[in-house]
Amino acid sequence: MKRTGPRVGKFFAAGGDIYAAAGTLGQADEAHVGQRIIRLVDDGVVSPAWVADHGSANCPTANPAGTLGLQHDQVLAPRVNPKVLVDTTDATGRCHDPGGGALEIVDVSGIADPAFEPREVHLVRLRGFSHTATGDPERPWLVYNSNSDFSGSNWIDVVDLGTCVAGPNVPLAEKRERCRPKVFRIPFQPEWTRQRNWFNGQLRPGTEASCHDITVRGGRLYCAALNATLILDVSGLTNASGNVRGTPIPCTLRHGTLTGALVTDCNGAGPGSPSAEGWRFLGTFNQPGRDCAPPPLVSTTCNSNLFVPASQGVAISHEADPSHDGKLMFVTDERGGGVVPAGASCPTGAEDQDLWNGGIHAFDVRDPTSIRYALTPEGKKAVFRSDPIVPAATFCDVHVIEQVPGEQRIVAAYYSQGTKIVDYRVDRDGRVTFDEVAGIVLPNANTWAVQVFRVVKNPDGTRTYFFMASDINRGIDVFSWTGPPGRASGPGVRRAGRPRTTWG
Helix, strand or coil, X not given: CCCCCCCCCCEXXXXXXXXXXXXXXXXXXXXXXXXXXXXXXXXXXXXXXXXXXXXXXXXXXXXXHHCCCCCCCEEEECCECCCEEEEECCCCCECCECCCCEEEEEECCCCCCCCCCCEEEXXXXXXXXXXXXXXXXXXXXXXXXXXXXXXCCCEEEEEECHHHCCCCCCCHHHHHHHCCCEEEEEECCHHHCCCECCCCCCECCCCXXXXXXXXXXXXXXXXXXXXXXXXXXXXXXXXXXXXXXXXXXXXXXXXXXXXXXXXXEECCCCCCCCCECCCEEEEEEECXXXXXXXXXXXXXXXXXXXXXXXXXXCCCEEEEEECCCCCEEEEEECXXXXXXXXXXXXXXXXXXXXXXXXXXXXXXXXXXXXXXXXXXXCCCECEECCCCCCCECCCCCCCEEEECCCECEEEEECECCCEEEEEEEECCCCCEEXXXXXXXCCCCCCEEEEEEEEEEECCCCCEEEEEEEEECCCEEEEEEEEECCCCECCCCCCCCCCCCCEEC
């Protein structure tokens, strides 16, 4: 039988209400949870409330100071009445599974029942672990793993969770017995992800990287691969039965350590392993990447680029997100990894801020075999960088962006600079203009991710947008903003002047 399903996401519907799953960073103290599930909308009313936790991070890691990369990203499948939540583990691995890290498959099938407790069904160990994970919007049993390695793991692992998806009436023990994930690999050619030297235009051997983050939309996969950004066609990755084409990589089924769930261990599968079939490479854009030494020296330890301005090139390709019509690709530049000066600094009033404050770069991908910068009406590279509001020695660049459905509007989590609402427009010549229409910086903000979960149309033509933000310092914030709608995502649509805007 062909397997189909609705879209996956971190917001989901269950029992008619809207919920969210939020992961926690790995450097916190013991008992800092892992995945926290909250209800955002109860019987049509926005009323945030805690629902449940899954303690995948409920014990200290081996090196707390070094686990900023341990993000506990998540995938929910499907988005309506989800059966499983997939939790990610990177950096030093998971304390309850010392043999490795990657994906933890958690049963959330009965989350609308107040008596339900999420429990792990199965664990998967992958070479390079898992920095982020992405669910396929049309095939919610498929999860794409991003290990975010600068070298040594130049591929995407695709995990088929088909045997792990079951309803709330199936006992946990039976779910654990049924769940047998298969892992397939999409290998990269070295030149797809190599850094392009800023001083001579040549690709630098040894800089091959894997995806930091993946977006899948319209049968295309957009990979922000740290030193480059590439696009694949994955529409033919599965056959008519929904099974991944090709040969799975070799893995071993093991007993868990501090968990009753079994573990699929694929740690030993290195370069040269069997690959998936049915996918195609479309194109890549090799970024200037990290460089903090003058030529001919090479140094990437600064985690930034001290020669290419933030308005001219991407030091760290962090996220790649296509516009609704697929003509543009937005790439975020997390200079300094968010924490390393000078790339992640933004002192206000400084005369020269060109080398820090990484922003959002727009690329023309109408022909994905020839990716190029989109231009402004003035002929410059189309790049959005917010003006700093709060002086910050670190954590001053963009982190995660989300697009408002049906609108040419981006919501950006901008670390110490809070939440930014950024509109973009494309003229008849394909020239792109960014416009920051609103922003909010909450006290002691270090905004990690923010997304709209509800939009209400008002009689006066405005719209009220409800947001959930995950903040490194503050935890979870839920707030609203009322303002004009963004331009419709179709071409040639205009809107009237802007009414008054309010935050709530």
